[in-house]
Amino acid sequence: MGLENETRGLFLDLYELTMANSYFLRDMNDEATFAYFVRAPVPNRRFLIFAGLDPFLDALAQFRFSNSDLAYLESLKLFDKAFLDYLADFEFTGDIWAMEEGEVCFPGEPLVIVSAPRIQAQLIETIVLNILNYETLVASKAARILIAAGEEAIVVDFSPRRDHGMEAAVHAARASYLTGFHGTSNTLAGKLYGIPVVGTMAHSYVLSFPDELSAFRAFAEDHPNPVLLIDTYDVAEGARNAAIVARELRGKGRKLPAVRLDSGDLAALSQEVRRILDEEGCPEVEIFVSGDLDEQRILEFKRRGGVARGYGVGTRLGVSWDLPALGGVYKLVEDEKGPRMKRSPGKLTIPGKCQVWREGFTDTVALDEEFGKGRPLLRRVVRRGERVLPRLDLAQRREEVRERVYSLPPELSDLTPCRDPRYPVRLSATLEAMLKGAK
Amino acid sequence: MGLENETRGLFLDLYELTMANSYFLRDMNDEATFAYFVRAPVPNRRFLIFAGLDPFLDALAQFRFSNSDLAYLESLKLFDKAFLDYLADFEFTGDIWAMEEGEVCFPGEPLVIVSAPRIQAQLIETIVLNILNYETLVASKAARILIAAGEEAIVVDFSPRRDHGMEAAVHAARASYLTGFHGTSNTLAGKLYGIPVVGTMAHSYVLSFPDELSAFRAFAEDHPNPVLLIDTYDVAEGARNAAIVARELRGKGRKLPAVRLDSGDLAALSQEVRRILDEEGCPEVEIFVSGDLDEQRILEFKRRGGVARGYGVGTRLGVSWDLPALGGVYKLVEDEKGPRMKRSPGKLTIPGKCQVWREGFTDTVALDEEFGKGRPLLRRVVRRGERVLPRLDLAQRREEVRERVYSLPPELSDLTPCRDPRYPVRLSATLEAMLKGAK
Numbered sequence A, B: 001m002g003l004e005n006e007t008r009g010l011f012l013d014l015y016e017l018t019m020a021n022s023y024f025l026r027d028m029n030d031e032a033t034f035a036y037f038v039r040a041p042v043p044n045r046r047f048l049i050f051a052g053l054d055p056f057l058d059a060l061a062q063f064r065f066s067n068s069d070l071a072y073l074e075s076l077k078l079f080d081k082a083f084l085d086y087l088a089d090f091e092f093t094g095d096i097w098a099m100e101e102g103e104v105c106f107p108g109e110p111l112v113i114v115s116a117p118r119i120q121a122q123l124i125e126t127i128v129l130n131i132l133n134y135e136t137l138v139a140s141k142a143a144r145i146l147i148a149a150g151e152e153a154i155v156v157d158f159s160p161r162r163d164h165g166m167e168a169a170v171h172a173a174r175a176s177y178l179t180g181f182h183g184t185s186n187t188l189a190g191k192l193y194g195i196p197v198v199g200t201m202a203h204s205y206v207l208s209f210p211d212e213l214s215a216f217r218a219f220a221e222d223h224p225n226p227v228l229l230i231d232t233y234d235v236a237e238g239a240r241n242a243a244i245v246a247r248e249l250r251g252k253g254r255k256l257p258a259v260r261l262d263s264g265d266l267a268a269l270s271q272e273v274r275r276i277l278d279e280e281g282c283p284e285v286e287i288f289v290s291g292d293l294d295e296q297r298i299l300e301f302k303r304r305g306g307v308a309r310g311y312g313v314g315t316r317l318g319v320s321w322d323l324p325a326l327g328g329v330y331k332l333v334e335d336e337k338g339p340r341m342k343r344s345p346g347k348l349t350i351p352g353k354c355q356v357w358r359e360g361f362t363d364t365v366a367l368d369e370e371f372g373k374g375r376p377l378l379r380r381v382v383r384r385g386e387r388v389l390p391r392l393d394l395a396q397r398r399e400e401v402r403e404r405v406y407s408l409p410p411e412l413s414d415l416t417p418c419r420d421p422r423y424p425v426r427l428s429a430t431l432e433a434m435l436k437g438a439k
Helices: A014-027 A053-061 A067-075 A081-088 A118-123 A125-150 A168-181 A187-194 A203-207 A212-222 A235-251 A264-277 A297-304 A394-405 A429-438 B016-025 B053-061 B066-075 B081-088 B118-123 B127-150 B166-179 B187-193 B203-208 B210-220 B235-250 B266-279 B294-301 B394-405 B429-439
Strands: A031-038 A096-100 A110-119 A154-158 A227-230 A257-261 A286-290 A310-313 A330-336 A354-359 A363-369 A378-384 A425-427 B031-038 B094-100 B109-116 B154-156 B227-228 B257-260 B286-290 B310-313 B328-336 B352-360 B362-367 B377-385 B425-427
Touching: A014 A081, A014 A118, A014 A378, A014 B187, A014 B203, A014 B210, A031 A118, A031 A125, A053 A125, A053 A378, A067 B081, A081 B394, A110 A118, A110 A125, A110 A330, A110 A354, A118 A125, A125 A168, A125 A297, A125 A330, A125 A394, A154 A168, A168 A394, A168 B053, A168 B127, A168 B166, A187 B016, A187 B066, A203 A212, A203 A227, A203 A310, A203 B016, A212 A227, A212 A235, A212 B016, A227 A235, A235 A257, A235 A264, A257 A264, A264 A286, A264 A297, A264 A429, A310 A394, A310 B166, A330 B203, A363 A429, A363 B394, A378 B310, A425 A429, A429 B362, B016 B081, B016 B118, B031 B118, B053 B127, B053 B166, B053 B377, B066 B081, B109 B118, B109 B127, B109 B328, B109 B352, B118 B154, B127 B154, B127 B166, B127 B294, B127 B310, B127 B328, B127 B394, B154 B166, B166 B187, B166 B394, B203 B227, B210 B235, B227 B235, B235 B257, B235 B266, B257 B266, B266 B294, B425 B429
Parallel strands: A154 A310, A227 A257, A257 A286, A286 A310, A363 A425, B154 B310, B227 B257, B257 B286, B286 B310, B362 B425
Antiparallel strands: A031 A110, A031 A330, A096 A110, A096 A378, A354 A363, B031 B109, B031 B328, B094 B109, B094 B377, B352 B362
């Protein structure tokens, strides 16, 4: 798409530029504060996992306008020349507070707060929303899948072929790994983020040999850690062929780690395959399943007695199948005239600079000058345009997040479908009073 | 994300590389043919619009392995040194046949066919699927939205804030414009593809002024073509304020093109706003609506008497809300040993190199050497690695596709929900016989 030669400046909705042009002409560039939050309720999500902060900060650092960007904007005949000159030197100089990546969080509370000269704060709206909405969406879905699979299971991301573009695939691999996945099939994400890469074999490999057993033998010879796909022809025969290879490898001091099932009635087939592998003297060969899995299908698989050491989760993770977009918004909450709010029905905005205080899993949103109980969740990550947050150690953070996901209280880890979840988020008395006054 | 410095070579699922490594070691690199097709049925899609070919061919041209890619792969300790040397010189030298972008097409027929040395054909699997699945998904959704809105309506893409990353947003803008949308709010897509860019104003703009009327007056003064967002406070008052500005602009020989509604009961509010604008002597001011719209909501809006000249469609277009991923697959269909097929239940593959012949809207899939009736849909776009397809003239093609979308027969343009659509696709007698033999 030629994106590799593009700055990030033009990635915005046109109205941000036309508004900014107007602010510029009117010298309306005092500090303004915007909050990024998700409006409640979010169906089927009793909690969210905040993700995407590092990629957002990277995009912010690249948020500049090249000469070709400026020439393009000039051609639109919508902007004042002086405004375009301003864009030529654009640099974000504001402050940003954000939750930590991997934090459990909820709709109805600010996840990120941006304070900057009004034009700057307005122009970054699209990159805030686009990146944080998507990674938080995937991380939140990944947490549900991990809970369904259980702490003993190995869960990996197989989503690249169905994700919405290459960049989406890299975000999906990152967000799911951050949350506790074990790896990804996405080799580019492996390189960029040090995520363990995993893979088995495709049906086309098996079809490329005269018969299944020859294909299995060849793959086992050429791959140090082969996982054999046993459903190209007949699954029972596939399991027996895998057992032959497992025994042959054993003779060479090696091991067949697993077989993979990717189609059919996975619960029933996995039991049959387990039985065959055991009968054939290969109890050490594990079963790995894949094929349009998500948290509900994994629960159903287990309920029906399915046997699996691991799950490959693709399409339904990467596009967050049951909730394919997160309705995060970025709203003006304060400017030089004080707290601001929009009063449209059902679209109330919490006014003012806020902090979120957490005690247990109960959050209180309070004005910045109030002092709440528990621990504050928003930390300053950018000060006067300079990033002060150290780069995330993804592998280390993954350990912490994974542990958190598996120790959520039952009212949060409950995966039962729910159209209208209630969240443990309340407002401080001061904020309540401000909002009452606004109604 | 640092993607701007990356080649496209590493964007693959690891198993493509481990299989390729094995093929390489065994000198299994004869020509193989893979087909890209969507498995039937696709719920709620009575037809698809094929899209993403040019972006795919661009990615293919960039499909190389840099030194840092190769160093990363070496670090995985999965690959033979000679194979990595082969990757260092990787270049696609095969042939590709594809439908034209914007073509109406169906699940169950090949949309793209790749013939190349086996390793090459295997390694490009992820870029084929990732790009074509997503653009075809969005184009197919866009066509439904256009049909619901009607030929007289102006329909624009407002999806960037909810799309899955920046690249997804550019794909979404491109695919929806190709299908017949009028423009996009995505300024980067505007620059890259010459798509008309559109935008109005945000609630934050209105909130940045002492009152709504001041905000409207300022925006009208600073923008040559202002569209005023009238639902920040009270919609009726917003409409009256817009009428004041419309009359003031008229006095200066200018015009207020439209107002926008983005929340509440759009059908009821649009009627009230129309009435107020007419009463205030502003029948020329059009109404533009937005807010979680899709084809079903637009139909409902119209059924309830909603009045709108145009629709801004965001979230539900860009993530194809009711069907967030297209299950396109890329399967080995022929190699030096002849046609190949996988026989798993429900996952039958059409074997062999094929052509699709269209008469009216009935398609016949035939072997390449057969001669069908009507027009052949697959054209050679890459010959021995060289692109022979001229770059798409997006604006011109949009006109043709738009016309096609609005002249679909009723059995295809029907938007009624349907879990199991039947498609006008049949196999030639020869293919039928081959598949019967395989069962």
